[in-house]
Amino acid sequence: MQPNEPTGSQPEPGNWGLVALAWIAVGIPLGWGVFMTFKKAVLLFH
Amino acid sequence: MSGLLDKERIVAKPGFNRWLVPPAALAIHLSIGQAYAYSVFKLPLTRALGITESGPGDWTQTQIALVFTIFIVFLGLSAAVFGRWLERVGPRKAGVAAAFCWGGGYLISAIGVRTHQLWLLYLGNGVIGGCGLGLGYISPVSTLIKWFPDRRGMATGLAIMGFGGGAMIGAPLADILMKHYATPTSVGVWETFVTMGLIYFVAMMCGAFGYRIPPNDWKPAGWTPSTTNVGMVTRRHVHVDVAWKTVPFILLWLVLCTNVSAGIGVLEQASPMIQEVFKDKVSASAAAGFVGLLSLFNIGGRIGWASLSDKIGRKPTYFIFFALGIVLYSLVPHAGRIGSVALFVAIFCVIITMYGGGFATIPAYLSDIFGTQFVGAIHGRLLTAWSTAGVVGPLLVNEIRQHQVDRGVPVAEAYNTTMYVLAGLLMIGFICNLLVRPLPDRYFMSDEELARERRRGH
Numbered sequence: 001m002q003p004n005e006p007t008g009s010q011p012e013p014g015n016w017g018l019v020a021l022a023w024i025a026v027g028i029p030l031g032w033g034v035f036m037t038f039k040k041a042v043l044l045f046h
Numbered sequence: 047m048s049g050l051l052d053k054e055r056i057v058a059k060p061g062f063n064r065w066l067v068p069p070a071a072l073a074i075h076l077s078i079g080q081a082y083a084y085s086v087f088k089l090p091l092t093r094a095l096g097i098t099e100s101g102p103g104d105w106t107q108t109q110i111a112l113v114f115t116i117f118i119v120f121l122g123l124s125a126a127v128f129g130r131w132l133e134r135v136g137p138r139k140a141g142v143a144a145a146f147c148w149g150g151g152y153l154i155s156a157i158g159v160r161t162h163q164l165w166l167l168y169l170g171n172g173v174i175g176g177c178g179l180g181l182g183y184i185s186p187v188s189t190l191i192k193w194f195p196d197r198r199g200m201a202t203g204l205a206i207m208g209f210g211g212g213a214m215i216g217a218p219l220a221d222i223l224m225k226h227y228a229t230p231t232s233v234g235v236w237e238t239f240v241t242m243g244l245i246y247f248v249a250m251m252c253g254a255f256g257y258r259i260p261p262n263d264w265k266p267a268g269w270t271p272s273t274t275n276v277g278m279v280t281r282r283h284v285h286v287d288v289a290w291k292t293v294p295f296i297l298l299w300l301v302l303c304t305n306v307s308a309g310i311g312v313l314e315q316a317s318p319m320i321q322e323v324f325k326d327k328v329s330a331s332a333a334a335g336f337v338g339l340l341s342l343f344n345i346g347g348r349i350g351w352a353s354l355s356d357k358i359g360r361k362p363t364y365f366i367f368f369a370l371g372i373v374l375y376s377l378v379p380h381a382g383r384i385g386s387v388a389l390f391v392a393i394f395c396v397i398i399t400m401y402g403g404g405f406a407t408i409p410a411y412l413s414d415i416f417g418t419q420f421v422g423a424i425h426g427r428l429l430t431a432w433s434t435a436g437v438v439g440p441l442l443v444n445e446i447r448q449h450q451v452d453r454g455v456p457v458a459e460a461y462n463t464t465m466y467v468l469a470g471l472l473m474i475g476f477i478c479n480l481l482v483r484p485l486p487d488r489y490f491m492s493d494e495e496l497a498r499e500r501r502r503g504h
Contacts, residue, residue: 022069033214044335
């Protein structure tokens, strides 16, 4: 890492749209996996 | 290409949003988490030649099960060996290497299945895939802790939650793909391996290229770090070559090993266990539901307990894991005796949250004790505890159960002794956790040593 890089506290970040997009990209497969597992788990209570 | 992967190239520009890093880490952990779902290939692989049923020359379940053992062993070994390299080259290069190993491992295994050569399966999924697993697992840890010094537990919990979630995606995906590719002459496994290898390669490359590291001494807006050590949390840094020889490292190794051994043993045996304890009450499909429920609590525990540890501290969190774990494991035989499926299920759901929570909280515990500079490498070395537990836990549960059955104990009660032994194992972890103390000053790097390490790229 460069020793002369900016240091210290940063201003409040932006890019919240990109953040939402990134979370959706990983959230959809994870949500699908959780849903499929939940469907399987429901069998225990039948 | 090499320039793109260099550590200097991924230092975040001012204004970079740190919340972009956890999804990048999740992309990698969700991919490698498929390792936990490898058992979905077990039965189809035993019919690779016979197709409808196992035929002459087909592999046995025991032979296939060895792949998972190799996975776990190489996970620990690669994390321990390459942890320091990761700290030097940065998370992107390590993430890319992990993607090549994990995706490439599937492709090699596909050839192994297509040509029916078991050693290629061991090499592809086991050895090379295991190295991808280890590298991928530790790749975001140090970076996340540096981006979230105010919420270390939550940040690493988010990524490690993905490892638990990976099996939830991988199992149904593999099932769908195998059904899609199945023909009268193929069980569809090698085609599934190729497809999954490519999917995971792309997902992991996206994650690796999403990694950014904060500039030295970066801190979140509005957060002021303490200039002195607070309780167990140090503001200084211990070199990895020193850290692993210290007493707290050995204690934390035992803490992780005992916690994981108990949890993984139960997780591996969950389906047959509930059916044997509640014979005629729990069907095979209900048992599969039990396994699914445990998976949900496993990922819930990863993010839940790790986030809680930011509030109450790591040592108290592990205190709860072990104290509550001992009580709960000891209660399991009672739940079996009174025939309460609900109590049995509830006990194991809580136990499994603490198993997942143990994984997710340990990186933050390490960074509290040893500082953040080498936490990725130190965590890598600690993961040998997971490899050990991955072999010891299931062996312990299966062997004790078999010994009980051989002695004439009814099958429904065969797990009782196992539960008491696991409670004893947790007692060892409980004592080790109590003995963890902050390190004396002599173990920490001086400011000059730290500056020198940072110049060298660590």
